Amino acid sequence: MKTKISAKVVFLPLLAAIVIILSGAIVAAQNKPSRTPDIHFVPTPHEVVEIMLRLADIKKNDIVYDLGCGDGRIVIAAAKKAGARAYGFDIDPEMVKKSQDNVKAQNIGHLVTIQEADIFELDLSDASVVTLYLLPELNVRLIPQLDKLKPGSRIVSHDFDMEGVIPDVEATVTRNDGGTSRVYLWTTPLKKVSVKKRNR
Ligand SMILES: C[S@@+](CC[C@H](N)C(=O)[O-])C[C@H]1O[C@@H](n2cnc3c(N)ncnc32)[C@H](O)[C@@H]1O
Structure with a gap:
């Protein structure tokens, strides 16, 4: 006995499968960075964050930018x-x-804004404090943007210095896990030194 299979029976599940695959591909594309990040996510331990904020002497009227906020x-x-x-x-x-979810969970959305952006395309002139946990060469790449900060602005970096710019403070922090982290503070205008001179 021959069974007749209607076109609807074959076509509708096929269409549904195509829609599911395509929407999965769209979601995956939306979750992908617009280009390869310059460094992947490694968190600054909370006790080091605390020292960085103290070093920058953060006050209520400051505007803080974390470049690569994790x-x-x-x-x-x-x-x-x-x-x-x-x-x-x-x-x-x-x-x-993840940041936006954490901001929501901590009920701090009235003060904190998270944006998707390439830090090398940002205008930093509104910030009075900039925090960094990147890489030494990325800190150096940011110098032209950091030069546009208002005088008296502070920049703090976890672990990495900025070749050619003299820090005001350089310190070692002992973490809760017994290891150590370096922290650096610069204030604007940046105090530049010729890299050759520094290496002599
Ligand atoms: C080492 S993690 C630091 C995270 C956080 N600032 C902290 O200290 O815990 C560096 C972050 O920078 C982000 N990142 C890398 N390249 C970037 C770029 N060009 N623009 C914006 N973010 C970037 C990564 O996605 C990652 O979340």
Whole structure:
């Protein structure tokens, strides 16, 4: 006995499968960074965040930018501890989402904004404090943007210096796990030194 299979029976499940595959591909594309991040996510331990914020002497009227904000811990801490307005920027949509979820969970959305952005395309002139946990060469690449900060602005970096710019403070922090981290503070205008001279 021959069974007749209607076109509808074959076509509809096929169409549904195509729609599911395409929407999965769209979601995956939306979660991908617009280009390869310059460094992947490694969090600054909370006790080091605390020292960085103290070193920068963050006050309520500061505007804090964390360049490559990861899970948002630095901007959240700046807002919670000092009541400062804080902006976190990250190129990775997954980290942006994570930061935004953390901001929501900590009920600090009135002070903290998270944006998807390439930090090398940002105008930093509104910030009075910039926090960094990147790489030495990325810190150096940021110098032309950091030069546009208002006089008296502070830049703090976890672990990495900025070749050619003299820090005001350079310190070693002992972490809760017994290891150590370096922290650096610069104030604007940046004090430049010729790299050749420094290496002599
Ligand atoms: C080492 S993690 C630091 C995270 C956070 N600032 C902290 O200290 O816990 C560096 C972050 O920078 C982001 N990132 C890398 N290249 C970037 C770029 N060009 N623009 C914006 N974010 C970037 C990564 O996605 C990652 O979340």
